[in-house]
Amino acid sequence: MFSETTSLAIALQQWRAVLGESGVRLDPATLARFQQDTMCSAAYAEVVIAPLSAAQVSACMVIARRHGIAVHAVSTGHNWGYGSASTTHASCVLMDLSGMKRIVSFDEELSVVTLEPGVTQAALAGYLQEQGLPWLTPVTGAGPTCSVLGNALERGFGITPHTDHFQAVLGLEAVLADGSLYRSPMSLGATAPCFKWGVGPYLDGLFSQSGLGVVTQMSIALVKKPPVIQPFYFWVAEDEGLEAALDGIKRLLELAPGQIGGINLMNRTRLLTMASDAQVVGMSEAQQRSAAAALGLPAWMGVGSIYCQPAQHRSLKRMIRTELNRFASKSLFQTRGQLTAMARLLGKLPGGWSRRWQRTLHKMLQGIALMQGQPSEVALPLAYAAGAKALAGAPLNPARDNCGLI
Incomplete structure (x- = not known):
């Protein structure tokens, strides 16, 4: 549990000023959902904050740093192989990025999509279909509700031609612990990035499977559907x-x-x-x-x-x-x-x-x-496989159903 209750109370007040009442969640139903875990380990979620933009993420991180509060960020929280959305840190605020659902752009000439953490495999597939864009969604066996960006950050693997999903990442935007913004060197122009390595030292990899920053946007190379x-x-x-x-x-x-x-x-x-x-x-x-x-x-x-x-x-x-x-x-x-x-x-x-x-x-x-x-x-x-029962009529959710891949 949080030890610095006064600091937390002030932080909650300041987060509400940034996010509104609906963006700061302490209700039992929300906390119970985020305390579900796929690894039989301790799972905490005392407070959930839900920013809807990179600017709000930045403001939230400034507040967290000011009061010495750790933040655990998740995209959709459906990370069935690595513990789902919960954190094992008892004094940690969970940042839910699932509301950041924008597909920012799709460059047909370069085959590059730029999207936010809340964009799921199903959402990207639906967007490509609705727009009549014949490109392949980088799917995985984790299912339609999983984040495309989150899977790439976890170095996910799929069966479509770009099997290594982080290898297909061409650029990203991330908010650091002090609220400052990092962008890949080749992501600063008006067009989508098309050269993964940029110029100078390659830094994007520091955000893969790490807690260095909160990734708020990513550009990913897609493969056009062959005949x-x-x-x-x-x-x-x-x-x-x-x-x-x-x-x-x-x-x-x-x-x-x-x-x-x-x-x-x-x-x-x-x-x-x-x-x-x-x-x-x-x-x-x-x-x-x-x-x-x-x-x-x-x-x-x-x-x-x-x-x-x-x-x-x-x-x-x-x-x-x-x-x-x-x-x-x-x-x-x-x-x-x-x-x-x-x-x-x-x-x-x-x-x-x-x-x-x-x-x-x-x-x-x-x-x-x-x-x-x-x-x-x-x-x-x-x-x-070990006998857990799925909730009838609902999408499969191993964390909710007390099972997982580990």
């Missing part, structure tokens, strides 16, 4: 084939950088979590094998995607199939249309076998949407 987005799948029947599979995946990524997105290699436990309603964690090895066999699932399954022009498609498929034949027990190239037709056909067949395969095909279709830059919750059930 062909082709998923492929491969099976590794037994665990003994894993080493050869890893070598083969490395070869594939070296042969066609940029044309093969990230390849996701999933073990039997993860496959069962995504394809079955059963509680997988706690099953014995024999039980997992039996459940996987009933669903036609191997020890390991890989999912990848081709991003290319029509003239390159056939040769890339041939090259990938040749490499997969070296280590995979089975491989499959299916389009969205083919999977949809299969699901429609299975929907007319009775029995549990048909329903199980319908579920698998539904997951595969969700995976294709992810490859096409459409965020989804297809991978998020992994956080519930």
Whole structure:
């Protein structure tokens, strides 16, 4: 708890002057939401302040410094792998940036979007679709409600061609602890930045996975949707084939950088979590094998995607199939249309076998949407593998549901 109650009371009064009553939250419902955690660690949120602009962030930091109060900033707070929104510091004010939702600009010539911390994967995908802009949202398995900016700062990884999301960051704006503003050297002009390294020492990396400042704006390079987005799948029947599979995946990524997105290699436990309603964690090895066999699932399954022009498609498929034949027990190239037709056909067949395969095909279709830059919750059930129950009718939220990826 806060020890300097007088200082906090004065700070709260000054924050209210900057943010208004609605921007300073001490109500039990808000605090309870921000005290949820995905790592079974101490989680605190005694006060939540919610600025709506970089100027307000700056003013809040000046007040915090004046009174010696620590500040923990979050974008949307949906950081399922690293503790979500809470802080382990008992005397710390939480700064909620989810209300900063502006997509500041999109430069079509440079393929650069500039946005604020509250812009989620779903919001960016919706913006691109509404504006008729054929670019890919840098999606992750964390789901539609997660911050694009926050994921990049945490060095997130995705499956679209720019797999390393911080590598795609071309510039940022951040408020330092004293309220002063930092901007990347190449972000000062009228156009979007297009040269990541700027001039002189590279400083933007200091804000990645750190508490050096509050990042209030970021410019990110996007990839234009190519005419062909082709998923492929491969099976590794037994665990003994894993080493050869890893070598083969490395070869594939070296042969066609940029044309093969990230390849996701999933073990039997993860496959069962995504394809079955059963509680997988706690099953014995024999039980997992039996459940996987009933669903036609191997020890390991890989999912990848081709991003290319029509003239390159056939040769890339041939090259990938040749490499997969070296280590995979089975491989499959299916389009969205083919999977949809299969699901429609299975929907007319009775029995549990048909329903199980319908579920698998539904997951595969969700995976294709992810490859096409459409965020989804297809991978998020992994956080519930130990038996946590999701809230019916609501988006998945591991922190709320007392589970997580760790």
